[in-house]
Amino acid sequence: MRVFLIAGEPSGDLLGGALLAGLRQLEPALQIAGIGGPAMAAQGLQSLFPMSDLSVMGLAEVLPRYRALRRRMAEAVRAALAFDPDVLVTIDSPDFCLRVARRLRAQAPQMRTVHYVAPSVWAWRPGRAESMAEVIDHVLAILPFEPPLMHEAGMSCDFVGHPVVSQPLASPADAAAFRAAHAIAADAPLVLCLPGSRRGEVARLGSRFDETLIRLRDRVPEMRVVLPTVPGVADMVRAMARRWPSAPVIVQGEAEKRAAFGAADLALAASGTVSLELAANHVPTVIGYDMAPLSRLLIGLLLRVDTVTLVNLVSETRAIPEFLGRRCQPGPMSAALLGLLDEPGTRADQLAAMELTMDRLGRGDAPPGLRAARSVLRAVRGRTGITARP
Numbered sequence: 001m002r003v004f005l006i007a008g009e010p011s012g013d014l015l016g017g018a019l020l021a022g023l024r025q026l027e028p029a030l031q032i033a034g035i036g037g038p039a040m041a042a043q044g045l046q047s048l049f050p051m052s053d054l055s056v057m058g059l060a061e062v063l064p065r066y067r068a069l070r071r072r073m074a075e076a077v078r079a080a081l082a083f084d085p086d087v088l089v090t091i092d093s094p095d096f097c098l099r100v101a102r103r104l105r106a107q108a109p110q111m112r113t114v115h116y117v118a119p120s121v122w123a124w125r126p127g128r129a130e131s132m133a134e135v136i137d138h139v140l141a142i143l144p145f146e147p148p149l150m151h152e153a154g155m156s157c158d159f160v161g162h163p164v165v166s167q168p169l170a171s172p173a174d175a176a177a178f179r180a181a182h183a184i185a186a187d188a189p190l191v192l193c194l195p196g197s198r199r200g201e202v203a204r205l206g207s208r209f210d211e212t213l214i215r216l217r218d219r220v221p222e223m224r225v226v227l228p229t230v231p232g233v234a235d236m237v238r239a240m241a242r243r244w245p246s247a248p249v250i251v252q253g254e255a256e257k258r259a260a261f262g263a264a265d266l267a268l269a270a271s272g273t274v275s276l277e278l279a280a281n282h283v284p285t286v287i288g289y290d291m292a293p294l295s296r297l298l299i300g301l302l303l304r305v306d307t308v309t310l311v312n313l314v315s316e317t318r319a320i321p322e323f324l325g326r327r328c329q330p331g332p333m334s335a336a337l338l339g340l341l342d343e344p345g346t347r348a349d350q351l352a353a354m355e356l357t358m359d360r361l362g363r364g365d366a367p368p369g370l371r372a373a374r375s376v377l378r379a380v381r382g383r384t385g386i387t388a389r390p
Contacts, residue, residue: 001027001380004085005034005045006076006100008054008093011273013037015116015163016091018369019376020045026373033083035076048079054096069096077103085111087380092117094132101135114138114379116372118146118157122313124302129153138379140372143314144360158375161362164276166369170262178259182226182249189223189341191216192260192283193248194269195237201270202233204290206240208330209268212288214244215334220341224249226264228257266340268333271308275320276361279311279354284347286336287322296325311357319353 003023007016017039023030024043032044037051053072077100080088088104088111090097101113118141119128126149132139133154141147142162150157170178176186184190193213195205217223225248229237234252241248251260261281269275271289278285287309291299307313309320321336323329340347362368 001029001087001377002031002083002085003034003087003089003376004080004083005032005036005040005089005091006093006097007034007036007040007051007091008096009051010037012091012093012117013039013051015369015372016040016045016089017043018163018166018367019089019091019116019372020369022367022370022373023376025370026377033079033085034089048076054093072096073100073103076100077107080104080111081108087112087114087376089114089116089376090136091115094119094128098132098135105135112137112380114140114376116140117142118150121149121153122146123305123308124299126304129155138375140375142361142368143310145313156379158371158378159362160371160375161365161368162276163368164273164280165358165361165363165365166367167277167280168258169281170258172262174259175262178256178263182224184224184249184263185222189220189265190263191223191225191337192264192267192269192278193225193227194267194274195240196270196272197230197233199233199236200292201289202236202240204292205270205288205328206236208288208290208328208333210240210243211330212268212333212337215330216337217246219334219338226251226260228252228260266337268337271322271324273310275309275311276357279357282351282354284340284350285311285320286333286340287320287324288328288333289322289324290328291325300325311353314357314360315353317349317353317356319350 005016007013013036016036020040020043035048035051036045090101104111113136115136118139121129130153136155139150139155139157141157141159144159147157147159193209195202195209213225227237227241227248227250229252241250251257264283267278267283267285269285269287271287307318309322311320312318323333
C-alpha cells in the first residue's frame with residue numbers, strides 16, 4: 001500500500017510517527033512519502049522539505065511567509081500526484097493540509113483522503129466540518145464525542161484514542177527522586193505552574209500566574225513551585241521566575257517534566273491539551289487563560305460550549321475550575337487552588353473526573369497509533385464506519 005502523509009506541526013509529527021508504526025505492523029510492504037518531522041523520519045519517511053517550513057501560526061507570522069507557503073503547497077501537490085498514493089493522510093494543521101487536499105481532489109478525484117484530528121466544531125465554527133467534507137472522505141478523531149459530528153457533515157469517522165493515553169508516566173520512585181534532587185520535602189505541597197508554550201501566552205499569563213502563586217504561598221508558606229518549560233519560551237519563564245521572592249524550580253526536557261508531573265500535588269495551567277497530561281498524572285488543576293482583546297471578543301461570540309477544558313468536556317462534568325478572559329485574575333485562581341488543598345471532596349471530584357476522562361480517551365485499549373492504522377486501512381478498503389466509546 002502507498003500512503004502520502006503531511007504533518008505540519010510537532011504534535012502532528014508525533015501522531016504521524018505512531019500511525020506509521022501501526023501501518024508498518026499491519027502492512028509490512030508499506031510505501032510512504034510526504035512531509036513530517038523526526039518521529040515520522042524514525043519510521044522511514046524522507047520528508048519532501050523540512051516540516052518547520054509549515055510551523056507558523058497567527059496572521060502576523062503567516063503573512064510574511066505567504067508566498068513561501070504557497071510554493072510549498074504546490075510542491076506538496078506535485079509530489080503527491082507523482083507518488084500516486086492509495087490514500088492521502090493529512091494530520092492536523094488544517095490551514096495547509098486541507099488546501100493541499102482540495103487541490104488534489106480537483107486534479108485526482110479518485111484519491112482517498114483521510115484527515116487525522118477532527119476540527120473542534122463542537123466548540124466553534126461548525127461549518128468547518130461541511131467544508132472539510134468536500135475534500136476529506138474519512139476522519140480519525142481523538143475525542144470520543146466527535147464521530148457523530150463528522151458523520152453528520154458527510155464523512156465517515158472513527159474514534160482512535162487520544163495520544164495522551166499512550167504517553168509514559170513517572171513512577172513513584174521517579175517522583176521521589178525529583179523531590180530529592182531539588183530539595184523538596186516529601187510533605188511539602190508542590191505546585192506546577194504552566195503558563196503556556198507560546199510567547200504570547202506567557203506574556204499575557206505570566207504575571208497573573210506568578211501573582212496567583214505568591215498569594216497562595218502567603219497562605220501555604222511551605223509550598224514549592226516548579227515551572228516546566230520548552231525552549232521557545234524558556235527565557236521568558238526565567239525572567240518571570242526572577243520576580244519571585246523565593247525562586248521556583250525551572251525544568252526543561254521530557255524526562256524532568258514527566259518526573260515533575262509525577263511529584264506534583266496541584267497545577268495552575270493555561271488552557272490546552274496540558275490539562276489532559278495533568279489528568280493522566282492525577283494532578284488536581286486550576287485552568288486560567290486569556291487572549292488579546294479582539295480575539296477574546298471574537299471567540300466569545302463564536303463559542304458554543306460553556307467550558308473549554310477537555311477534562312470537563314470528555315467527563316461531562318465541570319470538575320476543573322477555569323478562569324477565562326477577564327476572569328483570569330490572581331484572587332479567584334489562588335482561592336480555587338487553596339480549595340483543592342483544603343477541601344478533600346473537591347479534590348476527589350477532580351480525580352474521579354480525570355479517571356473517567358482517561359478511560360473515555362482510550363486508556364486500556366490498543367495504542368492510538370495502531371487503532372488509527374486500522375482505521376486508515378478500513379478507509380482505503382471501503383469499510384469505514386462510525387465508532388465511538390459511550
